[in-house]
Amino acid sequence: MVRTYYSLYDRMLQEQRLLRAFAKVKSNKGAAGIDGQNVTDFAEHLSEEIAQLAHELKNKSYRPKPVRRVEIPKPDGGVRQLGIPTVRDRVVQQALLDILQPIFDPDFHPSSYGYRPGRSCHQAIAKASLFIRRYRRRWVVDMDLSKCFDTLDHELIIQSFRRRVTDGSILGLLRMFLQSGVMTDDGWQESKLGSPQGGVISPLIANVYLDAFDQHMKKRGHRIVRYADDILILSCSKRGAENAFAVARNYLEGELRLRVNERKSRIVHSSKGVRYLGVIIESRYTRLQNEKVREFKDKVKRITRRNSPVNLGKVINDLNPVLRGFANYFRVAHCRNQFRELARWVRRRLRAKQLMLWRRPKRLHRRLRQLGYQGDFKAIKMSSWRNAASPLANYAMPNCWFEDLGLFDLSRVETGYQPHYY
Numbered sequence: 001m002v003r004t005y006y007s008l009y010d011r012m013l014q015e016q017r018l019l020r021a022f023a024k025v026k027s028n029k030g031a032a033g034i035d036g037q038n039v040t041d042f043a044e045h046l047s048e049e050i051a052q053l054a055h056e057l058k059n060k061s062y063r064p065k066p067v068r069r070v071e072i073p074k075p076d077g078g079v080r081q082l083g084i085p086t087v088r089d090r091v092v093q094q095a096l097l098d099i100l101q102p103i104f105d106p107d108f109h110p111s112s113y114g115y116r117p118g119r120s121c122h123q124a125i126a127k128a129s130l131f132i133r134r135y136r137r138r139w140v141v142d143m144d145l146s147k148c149f150d151t152l153d154h155e156l157i158i159q160s161f162r163r164r165v166t167d168g169s170i171l172g173l174l175r176m177f178l179q180s181g182v183m184t185d186d187g188w189q190e191s192k193l194g195s196p197q198g199g200v201i202s203p204l205i206a207n208v209y210l211d212a213f214d215q216h217m218k219k220r221g222h223r224i225v226r227y228a229d230d231i232l233i234l235s236c237s238k239r240g241a242e243n244a245f246a247v248a249r250n251y252l253e254g255e256l257r258l259r260v261n262e263r264k265s266r267i268v269h270s271s272k273g274v275r276y277l278g279v280i281i282e283s284r285y286t287r288l289q290n291e292k293v294r295e296f297k298d299k300v301k302r303i304t305r306r307n308s309p310v311n312l313g314k315v316i317n318d319l320n321p322v323l324r325g326f327a328n329y330f331r332v333a334h335c336r337n338q339f340r341e342l343a344r345w346v347r348r349r350l351r352a353k354q355l356m357l358w359r360r361p362k363r364l365h366r367r368l369r370q371l372g373y374q375g376d377f378k379a380i381k382m383s384s385w386r387n388a389a390s391p392l393a394n395y396a397m398p399n400c401w402f403e404d405l406g407l408f409d410l411s412r413v414e415t416g417y418q419p420h421y422y
Contacts, residue, residue, distance in 0.1 A: 021094035033086030083196025109214030114228035115203030144264035352388035
């Protein structure tokens with residue numbers, strides 16, 4: 001029997017809960033909302049701010065401000081619209097999330113991995129790989145929803161939450177966040193649909209909303225893997241995949257009033273590769289998407305610009321978080337050789353950078369003498385990318401030198417990582 005919660009609002013009035021919520025908001029950092037107040041400003045008057053929020057929530061005078069519209073370019077050329085709430089609204093949303101998440105999360109579909117405690121992209125990739133390789137469900141429906149977060153129906157959202165929570169004050173607070181509006185360059189705009197990406201509570205709203213789809217597909221016997229609005233449906237035959245696609249589309253567009261992007265949604269066999277969460281899952285192994293490698297290289301190039309006067313130690317300090325982040329995420333793929341090639345390329349970028357910093361061949365030659373090399377050395381063009389791979393550059397700056405400088409080594413990362421999945 002599903003438990004229903006009738007009285008939760010009094011938990012929102014506890015200042016300690018609001019303080020814990022602020023600590024999480026602070027750790028997530030984030031930009032200021034329309035009032036221009038950032039996390040640091042809020043923290044300077046923390047006691048007063050928390051007390052004021054608790055007071056407003058208690059007498060129910062609290063009203064969230066409109067979110068600030070921010071547009072983020074997408075790799076395919078479009079833009080992703082984010083809505084940035086004010087810090088005080090993020091604190092209230094976090095407190096609300098801390099109350100509602102433990103109620104809904106345990107009953108979510110086991111193959112839902114997006115924005116859930118203890119779950120990750122790696123687990124979603126591993127689960128999809130399991131279905132493809134062990135259970136031979138190699139016909140895959142790769143579904144794309146058009147602007148999912150922006151088209152969630154407000155009434156369906158409230159109905160979804162009301163199945164477990166009947167506290168009118170909690171539902172009213174949730175409705176206020178949904179209808180707070182958006183502030184753009186043209187002024188305030190009403191929000192009749194959607195839950196803005198960027199809001200603390202938005203991922204839970206999307207999961208609660210889409211769990212109805214997950215459970216519907218489970219009842220029909222279809223195997224799915226979902227990370228937020230990234231959906232895979234895995235079948236043993238092409239005909240089964242076509243049937244699953246039709247069932248999913250009818251439910252999403254009919255019952256949930258969402259729109260399936262027909263241009264981007266497709267049925268594919270795993271022998272051709274299933275693109276999912278930055279990797280390509282094939283029948284026997286997982287590899288990197290080429291565009292993700294290009295994005296990584298673009299970041300490295302920006303940090304290792306040869307015409308920048310920054311010394312190599314500072315460059316490596318700035319570079320290491322990018323290298324670690326890339327390695328830690330994409331180690332789920334079978335890409336050891338590719339990591340080795342990228343590690344060589346990164347070191348060549350750094351050698352080219354150091355040659356430019358030395359400027360004159362004499363400084364390179366002096367470095368070689370210090371290392372004990374004898375004989376005459378040819379003068380080379382220090383700004384040449386080709387010469388960054390020359391024997392002289394490699395003698396002067398061996399791999400162990402970069403290791404001593406603290407450079408993170410991609411070639412030493414164990415790939416093919418298989419996390420525990422549920």
